[in-house]
Amino acid sequence: MEHTAVVLVAHGTRDERGAETVRSLARRVAEALPGQEVALAYVDVQEPFVGAVLDDIMTRHTSVVVVPLLLSRGFHVDVDIADAVAGHPGSRAVPPLGPDPLLAELLAERLRAAKVPEGAHVVLAAAGSSRPVAADDVETVALQLGQLCDGPVMVAYAAGTQPTVADAVAAARSAGAEHVMVAAYLLAEGFFHDRLSDAGADLVTAPLAAGDDGQDALLEVILARLTQH
Incomplete structure (x- = not known):
């Protein structure tokens, strides 16, 4: 992989169950990429927002890939994440998790x-x-x-x-x-x-990232995004 760090970007939620599910998924990604720094950011509701995380992580890395933990394209992908990436040369975004x-x-x-x-x-x-x-x-x-x-x-x-x-x-x-x-x-x-x-x-049915089966599938999608784009 040509990048040296990964920023996962979730929507954000006030629900602690959902917040912990997303954090758990981020930990799974970090475990799968032991040679890289993996950070978690948000586009709404929760902080730190993606721009602030890129500000920080790009003090240590010159090449960062942003992975939207979102299931389709839309405002958060096309505007929030795109604008943050445009303001941080050396970063790039891959497509969201869905469709897949x-x-x-x-x-x-x-x-x-x-x-x-x-x-x-x-x-x-x-x-x-x-x-x-x-x-x-x-x-x-x-x-x-x-x-x-x-x-x-x-x-x-x-x-x-x-x-x-x-x-x-x-x-x-x-x-x-x-x-x-x-x-x-x-x-x-x-x-x-x-x-x-x-x-x-x-x-x-349960939300996608709930349970080991969901985390396994989403991890596979995330790693595919990182290697294919």
Whole structure:
């Protein structure tokens, strides 16, 4: 690897469960890269923000790669992270974690582990974004997941974008679905994931980074980003 340090950039959360899940993932990355400095930064809610972390880490390194711990493109990737990288020559950003077939496989395995009935309707629940490109990324994951599921897969959002998860679950019920499952396309625990339990589905999967299976899959995606770009 040509870089000498890695900055992981998460969204940030006030939920201590989600914050610890992200910190745990960062520790896994650091363990996998023993010869490099690995730092964790945020774009919202929590500090230190990505610009401040780059200010610090680039006093010790001339080549830094920034990995968005985000699941799609959007404002935080295209503006917050892009601006921070542009202001720090010697740093560069790789694409966010999604879409990626490994994440679709993780979601499918979570559904299989829950013994989801054959033909069940699956609602892929993502965080909303005002940017169409983010919706495109989520639709790509839905297509990937649809190839691994027996029943239909539809996209819905936890906040900010239509349709809502509750609306998608209700629509599936109205269409005659006996079983409706929510596959949580969210990185960690927090406000958005908590809201999914009120959507009326039969099952809500854990956020992606929760559990050893999720951390293993995400670590594989992160290391792939570092070697492929």
